[in-house]
Amino acid sequence: MRGAWTSARVRAAEEPVLAATPEGALMRRAAFGVAVQAAELLAEHTGAVSGRRVALLVGVGNNGGDALWAGVFLRRRGVAVTAVLLDAERTHPAGLGALRRAGGRTATGTVAAAALEHADVVLDGIVGLAARGPLRAKAAELVEHVSAPILAVDMPSGVDPDTGVTSGPHIRAERTVTFGARKPVHLLNPAVCGSVHLVDLGLELDSPDVYALDAVDVGLHWPVPGLADDKYTQGVAGIAAGSSTYPGAAVLAAGAAVLATAGMVRYVGPAAEAVRAQWPEVVATGSVADAGRVQSWVAGPGIGTGSEGRDTLERVLADGVPVCVDADGINLLARSPTLFDARDPATPLVLTPHDREFARLVGDPGSDRVGAARRAAVDLRSVVLLKGNTTIVAAPDGRVLANVARGSWLATAGSGDVLSGLVGALLASGMDPWLAAGCSAWLHSLAGELAARGAPTSASGILAAIPEALRGIRVQQAHREY
Numbered sequence: 001m002r003g004a005w006t007s008a009r010v011r012a013a014e015e016p017v018l019a020a021t022p023e024g025a026l027m028r029r030a031a032f033g034v035a036v037q038a039a040e041l042l043a044e045h046t047g048a049v050s051g052r053r054v055a056l057l058v059g060v061g062n063n064g065g066d067a068l069w070a071g072v073f074l075r076r077r078g079v080a081v082t083a084v085l086l087d088a089e090r091t092h093p094a095g096l097g098a099l100r101r102a103g104g105r106t107a108t109g110t111v112a113a114a115a116l117e118h119a120d121v122v123l124d125g126i127v128g129l130a131a132r133g134p135l136r137a138k139a140a141e142l143v144e145h146v147s148a149p150i151l152a153v154d155m156p157s158g159v160d161p162d163t164g165v166t167s168g169p170h171i172r173a174e175r176t177v178t179f180g181a182r183k184p185v186h187l188l189n190p191a192v193c194g195s196v197h198l199v200d201l202g203l204e205l206d207s208p209d210v211y212a213l214d215a216v217d218v219g220l221h222w223p224v225p226g227l228a229d230d231k232y233t234q235g236v237a238g239i240a241a242g243s244s245t246y247p248g249a250a251v252l253a254a255g256a257a258v259l260a261t262a263g264m265v266r267y268v269g270p271a272a273e274a275v276r277a278q279w280p281e282v283v284a285t286g287s288v289a290d291a292g293r294v295q296s297w298v299a300g301p302g303i304g305t306g307s308e309g310r311d312t313l314e315r316v317l318a319d320g321v322p323v324c325v326d327a328d329g330i331n332l333l334a335r336s337p338t339l340f341d342a343r344d345p346a347t348p349l350v351l352t353p354h355d356r357e358f359a360r361l362v363g364d365p366g367s368d369r370v371g372a373a374r375r376a377a378v379d380l381r382s383v384v385l386l387k388g389n390t391t392i393v394a395a396p397d398g399r400v401l402a403n404v405a406r407g408s409w410l411a412t413a414g415s416g417d418v419l420s421g422l423v424g425a426l427l428a429s430g431m432d433p434w435l436a437a438g439c440s441a442w443l444h445s446l447a448g449e450l451a452a453r454g455a456p457t458s459a460s461g462i463l464a465a466i467p468e469a470l471r472g473i474r475v476q477q478a479h480r481e482y
């Protein structure tokens, strides 16, 4: 799992390292990493390094200092370097002196505009860890002159390091070189960071503020049958979804559970006929009371917000097994918070709202979706999976992971029903609920990409792509097993 740490924690971790290293050594190390990546970008875009032009956007802090020192290293490789200073009086003195000695130039006014316009690559050293708000007017104006690829120093300027939120002019980088540790922006808003490269500074940091999963993580955790397994030992997922008006939600959620793991799936609700027709392996009954034992429940997709849906949800919450509540189930909880009392306090609950359902439940998530999901998870003592292009999964113990979608193909009717079925199947297997929700979101997104292959797809298409998505990550795991 990759991790990211907030700017405050990175700063605190930098302190002892700074104290133990000679003045400026850490900055030169960081800047050397920037120069290496800048040279690579130059070679990629222009076919050469020596003789090419790099412009530096230099703010008043150490982020600008990093850019200046990177300019020094690039000068040593024969690059023509021009530094555009946002405030000449407050520029990092050692960095500026070193760049001048190395033959780098500084520019202001029309010369600065021309340097930015003619650069082959631009380094963004406007602001780093101390960033607050969007680019200020002068920086924003200068950035208008840039059409070359931008390499962000530490992080793209004008973007909040801890939330990834943009609220005005900001840098959109092709590549970012960050130092010591990834910051949340790198996981939450990769669209503005481009590819992220990490320079190790030897920082000591414990559990991250935000995690992200990759294919190997999901492949390693996804349950598959072992030698001694049978259909019951792998976990039985119960699906309480659908209605006579919305049988499709039941078919999609049950189908996702069938395809996700080899355990058994039970269905309860008025859409039994439709579910059986599509998924003959599902054991379907009319009510929770005669469903038989399950190791997890999914409750909510398409159940409506009437008394029948409410009774189903109440029974499921009291069943003493992990529950994933989605869609109408969330609307029911929002409308009647006393339903939470039905829950066995010792059993995990996973809530999977989109923004509007989240707003009904606990209020508008706003732009800091990590903060909002984290607070909701604590207040509701539940794992909260807040859907969106970047899906946030927060656990009541404070762990948060972010899953950035591969494109927007998942934004299609019924796709959430598929996700809830995946979560239900993983919960039934006994997986940690936070991880179950995170792995589900990750695989859902991969299935969406495989189903779409560049053209709009449907929830049925996403469902059908689940086995292919799983095969892909199983292959990666097989290398570790054998």
Ligand SMILES: NC(=O)C1=CN([C@@H]2O[C@H](COP(=O)(O)OP(=O)(O)OC[C@H]3O[C@@H](n4cnc5c(N)ncnc54)[C@H](O)[C@@H]3O)[C@@H](O)[C@H]2O)[C@@H](O)CC1
Residues within 6 Å of the ligand: 014, 018, 026, 027, 028, 030, 059, 060, 061, 062, 063, 064, 066, 126, 127, 128, 129, 130, 131, 132, 133, 134, 135, 136, 139, 153, 154, 158, 179
């Ligand atoms: N402490 C160190 O020795 C190291 C620091 N490093 C660099 O130092 C950076 C942090 O440096 P600083 O703490 O000096 O601060 P920054 O360089 O991030 O910010 C400097 C100043 O920019 C201004 N600013 C804030 N928001 C702005 C905005 N939206 N638009 C324009 N200007 C804005 C503020 O006046 C702020 O004080 C890191 O991001 C990293 O690049 C690296 O060199 C690694 C080692």
Ligand SMILES: Nc1ncnc2c1ncn2[C@@H]1O[C@H](COP(=O)(O)OP(=O)(O)O)[C@@H](O)[C@H]1O
Residues within 6 Å of the ligand: 327, 354, 387, 388, 389, 390, 391, 405, 407, 408, 409, 410, 411, 412, 413, 414, 415, 416, 417, 418, 419, 444
């Ligand atoms: N713009 C988007 N980009 C990527 N994924 C998205 C986007 N919008 C929604 N999604 C994903 O699509 C799914 C939609 O779920 P949901 O809103 O519950 O739809 P439905 O109720 O129709 O099933 C969620 O997994 C969500 O994260």
Ligand SMILES: [K+]
Residues within 6 Å of the ligand: 063, 124, 125, 126, 127, 128, 152, 153, 154, 155, 156, 157
């Ligand atoms: K920057």
